[in-house]
Amino acid sequence: KRLILIGPPGSGKGTQSPVIKDEYCLCHLATGDMLRAAVAAKTPLGIKAKEAMDKGELVSDDLVVGIIDEAMKKPSCQKGFILDGFPRTVVQAQKLDEMLERKGTKLDKVLNFAIDDAILEERITGRWIHPSSGRTYHTKFAPPKVPGVDDVTGEPLIQRKDDTAAVLKSRLEAFHRQTEPVIDYYSKKGLVANLHAEKPPKEVTTEVEKVLS
Ligand code: AP5
């Protein structure tokens, strides 16, 4: 399967991705995760991306298209992939179409994590992450066994720098202005499946399984 996950910050893309990935043996490419790794490693790419990310604005199309183009060459991505957080602009969607056309492949589905903005602040400000594995927790909705500690490795959890109420506002603005048009772009191609992303994680997973079966 070749899937795209679209939804606002905190809608559950990163929570559902590992489940879908394991069930269908797909590679998971999350531009946000890749950019955060580049920022942490202070690579030239990370240095360019940091300012926009800290403000909750989108990084330039050229940078993210370059990352995805490179990442999709991995052997593990040849059978199928989940794109989490990409494409986020219509330009990125058009570039992706060109990339897939060159490979002679097509998208199967675009999963739209539809959810009301009002729910997202609590989700975002309560999120804790285990950076090396990408495991995600929530103080209220998915607490770790020991607060601040990863269940599997015992390593410390961190909070994302952009997970504040103030930066969330800019991220939501960017979503409505730049990313919602991408949903229309794929609706016209008949690829969009709408999920009820406000439901508990397991119920969202069940909806995804129905769409993909
Ligand atoms: P990115 O990392 O993609 O962030 P985002 O889109 O803002 O999405 P999040 O990761 O915040 O949300 P999520 O949907 O994954 O939520 P999660 O499942 O963790 O991008 C970060 C930045 O990088 C961007 O701002 C931009 O600067 C840059 N960037 C990235 N891609 C780009 C691109 N293509 N172009 C340009 N710039 C780009 O869930 C959140 C919390 O809620 C967790 O604590 C979780 O436990 C909890 N939760 C999840 N589901 C449920 C549920 N069903 N019920 C209750 N709680 C739940």
Ligand code: ZN
């Ligand atoms: Zn995410």
